[in-house]
Amino acid sequence: MKTLDQVRATLQPYPVEVEFPDISRWQAGTHGIDYVHTFDSGQPGPHVMIMALTHGNEVSGAITVDALLQAGIKPRQGRLTLAFGNVEAYERFDPQDIDATRYVEEDMNRVWQVERLEGAEESIELNRARALRPVIDSVDLLLDIHSMHEEAPPVMMSGARRKGLEFAAALGVPEVVIVDGGHPNGKRMRDYQGFGDATPHKNALLIETGQHFSRRSERVARDIAARFLMVTGAVEETDVATFLTPLQPTQQRFLQVTNAVVASTMDFSFSDDFRGLELIERAGTVIATDGDRAIVTPYDNCVLVQPSLRHLGPGVTVVRLAKVVNAQDVPE
Ligand SMILES: [Zn+2]
Numbered sequence: 001m002k003t004l005d006q007v008r009a010t011l012q013p014y015p016v017e018v019e020f021p022d023i024s025r026w027q028a029g030t031h032g033i034d035y036v037h038t039f040d041s042g043q044p045g046p047h048v049m050i051m052a053l054t055h056g057n058e059v060s061g062a063i064t065v066d067a068l069l070q071a072g073i074k075p076r077q078g079r080l081t082l083a084f085g086n087v088e089a090y091e092r093f094d095p096q097d098i099d100a101t102r103y104v105e106e107d108m109n110r111v112w113q114v115e116r117l118e119g120a121e122e123s124i125e126l127n128r129a130r131a132l133r134p135v136i137d138s139v140d141l142l143l144d145i146h147s148m149h150e151e152a153p154p155v156m157m158s159g160a161r162r163k164g165l166e167f168a169a170a171l172g173v174p175e176v177v178i179v180d181g182g183h184p185n186g187k188r189m190r191d192y193q194g195f196g197d198a199t200p201h202k203n204a205l206l207i208e209t210g211q212h213f214s215r216r217s218e219r220v221a222r223d224i225a226a227r228f229l230m231v232t233g234a235v236e237e238t239d240v241a242t243f244l245t246p247l248q249p250t251q252q253r254f255l256q257v258t259n260a261v262v263a264s265t266m267d268f269s270f271s272d273d274f275r276g277l278e279l280i281e282r283a284g285t286v287i288a289t290d291g292d293r294a295i296v297t298p299y300d301n302c303v304l305v306q307p308s309l310r311h312l313g314p315g316v317t318v319v320r321l322a323k324v325v326n327a328q329d330v331p332e
Contacts (some may be wrong), residue, residue, distance in 0.1 A: 002266045007312050008099060013195070014151065016095055016213040020059055021066040023084055033131055035084040037069060045078025046140035048234045054144055056089020056101040056187060060209045060221035061145030068225065075234040078296055081135055088124050098213065099149070099310045110186025136192065143202035143228040144190050145221050147212040149308040152276035154220045157206035159196055162330045165254060167203045175250045176277060177322050178305055179330050180257035183317060200332065219245055253301050255322035256330065263318050265291040274307040299323065317324045
C-alpha cells in the first residue's frame, strides 16, 4: 500500500513563482472579525464580497485581496467586503511541502451546512467558518477565489443552478464554466443557503485561477476580481483599471459535472498525465485504475475536471466527469 507521501513524490513539483504577501496588517477587521473588511457606500445596493484563502495555500486570491485593500477600493453602491478565510493555514505555508497547508484540521470549503456550523464539533476551520458566518449570511453576491493543484486553464465553478451560470456568463471570463453541485463530503461556501438555493438576489461564483503558485494565476485572479466588482455594480472600470487584463473575446463553454470518481484505494493511477479539461471522445475509455478496478468514461465527449492525486486517499474525489451543456439544460 502506497502512502500519500509516496504518491506525492511521483508528481511533478511546481515552482513557487509568486510572493506570499504579508497580510498581518489586515488582521484587525472593520467590524470586529479578524481579516474581514467591510466598506459601506451609504447608497442602496447589494452586499458584494470577495473571499480569499478559503484554502490556505491558494495564494492568488490573497495577492488580489491584499492589492484591493492596498488600493483602497471602495464601493460606489451597496457594501463591499474583502476577506481572508483560512489565515491559520496560510501562515503555516511551507515551501518544502506546498500541498500541506490547504487546511490545518479540515477542509474549510466542506463545512457550510447549518447542522455543522451549529453543531458541537470543534476544529480550526469550523470555528473560523462560525466567525465568518454573520458576514456571509448578509452577503448577496460572492466571489470565492481558489486555485488548483495542477497547471490548467482557469475555470469558473458556477454551482448547480442556472442563476450561477448566468452570473458567470455576465462576467464573460473565463472560457470554461463548470456547472456543478459540489462534493459529497460536505458543502462549499458557494453552495451555502441562498447562494445554492433559488433565492433570486443571492448568487455566488468560485473561480479556480490556475496552478496555485503561478504568475498566470495571479493575473487571472486580479482580472476576475475586477470584472466581478464591475458586473455587480460595486465599482466602475476606472476604479479597477490596473487589475484588468485586456480581453481576448472567446466563446464561453459550459460543462455540467455528472460523476465524481472517488478513490477506494491508495493504488490509484491515471492512464495518462491528465491536468484537467481533457476531452475523451469515446465512452468506455479507461482513464484510471483503482486497485483492480478500471475507471472508464461513461459517455462520449467526456471532459475531465481537476484530476489530481495530491490528496489521494480512500473516499477522496480524484477527478470529476462533465458533459457540454447549454444554459437551458441547467435547472433554474
Ligand atoms: Zn481551493
